[in-house]
Amino acid sequence: MQSFLTDRELLESLAPEVEANLQRHIAAADEWQPHDFVPWDDGRNFEFLGGVDWDPAQSQLGETAKLALTVSVLIADNLPSYHREIGKYLRTGPWWRWVGRWTAEENRHEILLRNYLMVTRAVDPVQLERSRMEHMTNGFRRPPLHLIDVLAEAALEEAAAAVRHRNIAALGENPLVTAIAERLAADDELQAVFFADLVAAAFDLVPDQTMRAVADRIAGYRVPELTLPDGRNSTEVLAEAGIYDPARAAELVFAPLLERWNILSRNDFGEEGEKARAEIAVLAR
Numbered sequence: 001m002q003s004f005l006t007d008r009e010l011l012e013s014l015a016p017e018v019e020a021n022l023q024r025h026i027a028a029a030d031e032w033q034p035h036d037f038v039p040w041d042d043g044r045n046f047e048f049l050g051g052v053d054w055d056p057a058q059s060q061l062g063e064t065a066k067l068a069l070t071v072s073v074l075i076a077d078n079l080p081s082y083h084r085e086i087g088k089y090l091r092t093g094p095w096w097r098w099v100g101r102w103t104a105e106e107n108r109h110e111i112l113l114r115n116y117l118m119v120t121r122a123v124d125p126v127q128l129e130r131s132r133m134e135h136m137t138n139g140f141r142r143p144p145l146h147l148i149d150v151l152a153e154a155a156l157e158e159a160a161a162a163v164r165h166r167n168i169a170a171l172g173e174n175p176l177v178t179a180i181a182e183r184l185a186a187d188d189e190l191q192a193v194f195f196a197d198l199v200a201a202a203f204d205l206v207p208d209q210t211m212r213a214v215a216d217r218i219a220g221y222r223v224p225e226l227t228l229p230d231g232r233n234s235t236e237v238l239a240e241a242g243i244y245d246p247a248r249a250a251e252l253v254f255a256p257l258l259e260r261w262n263i264l265s266r267n268d269f270g271e272e273g274e275k276a277r278a279e280i281a282v283l284a285r
Contacts, residue, residue, distance in 0.1 A: 003270065007147040011092060017201040019094040020099035022101065025194050029105075030186070034112035037180050045121040049141050058121040064241040065173040066123055069113060071234045072165070072184070074135050075126070075224050076110035090150075102191060109184050116180060127229050134225050146203050148213035155195035159253045160223050164244040196260055197214070203261055208273035214261070215276035218254055218283050222246075250283070 003012065045051030059066065065248070078148050090099050113260040145153065149275065165185035169178045223244065225235040239245040269277060 003206065003272075005208050010205070011090075011095060013205055014198060014201055015093055015095065018098055019197060021022045021194050021197050022098050025190060026101070029190055032183060034108050035085065037112055037176065037183065038115045038119050038175065040119060044123075051060075051100060051281065054121055054124055054126070056124075059123065060120065061122045061124040061177070062171070062173060063073070064243070065171055065177055067228070067234075067237055067241065068164070068171075068243045069117060069177070070123055070128065070228070071226065071238060072168070073110060073113035073117060074103065074131055076106055076113060076147075076225055077132050097143045098124070098194070102194075105187055105191065109187065112180060112184075113123065114123070131226075131229055139252035141276055143259075146213065148206075148210050148271070149217055151195050151198045151202065152210075152214050152217040155192055155199055155257055156217060156221050156253060157224070158188050159257060160244065160249065162192060163252050164223075164238065181258065184227045192257075196257055199257075200261055207266065207268045208270045208276070211263075211269060211273040211280075214258075214263075215279045215283070218280060221249065221253075254280075 047053040061069070090096060090200075114128075117128065118125055162185045165181045165188060169181035169185065172178060199210065199214065202213075223246065224233060225233060228234055228237060235246060239247070263277060263280065266277075
């Protein structure tokens with residue numbers, strides 16, 4: 001067993017696992033259509049086409065649901081930045097096919113969320129568009145990462161997204177918002193499994209190297225966030241609302257993944273792996 005593999009060696013060594021996981025993912029994923037979740041009968045023209053522009057009284061959503069869905073649509077709408085960041089590492093064979101599939105799934109989330117918010121007039125469409133333009137112009141950058149770091153980070157992000165959407169569903173805002181949030185959470189969970197399974201395969205190849213990457217990503221993990229139109233930070237707002245609290249990440253995000261990777265009971269670590277595992281024991285408490 002090698003103690004270290006380069007990113008190129010890992011890309012080649014894990015390629016069969018990527019192909020198998022991609023086929024499993026496609027088989028397990030439900031086919032669903034974003035237009036089915038949008039109440040089109042509720043829609044009407046805005047003033048530009050002879051209708052009536054948005055007024056706050058038109059929104060039927062509570063403040064927590066409006067904020068949570070606004071954050072979700074803006075994060076999903078910044079897809080080109082996320083696609084670029086993950087795609088620049090995975091531009092070959094089955095890896096690239098997975099990036100295409102993942103991108104299509106994430107884009108479907110944005111289509112559904114934005115259509116729902118516009119048709120139901122749940123939020124100010126002008127402010128949402130201004131926020132979207134600003135958020136996408138600012139883009140998203142992360143420091144250069146090695147392949148296993150990219151996979152571990154993606155597993156954490158998708159697991160956290162699932163928690164956020166499950167909590168939006170738990171608000172019980174209305175049956176349609178609940179159905180939308182549950183649909184997105186199911187996708188998030190399946191995507192998290194894909195990335196987590198590749199990390200598990202990396203553990204079998206290079207346990208110390210993988211343990212180091214996981215420890216580093218957990219130590220530096222931050223959920224995607226943005227500044228809301230009123231100046232508040234989305235992370236703080238969602239924490240206050242009980243939608244996603246970073247203080248509970250160890251319990252809700254890290255612990256399930258660490259259990260999936262059999263971290264506590266593995267006996268194939270060397271000195272570096274044991275050191276990283278000790279760090280995780282502190283971080284994940």
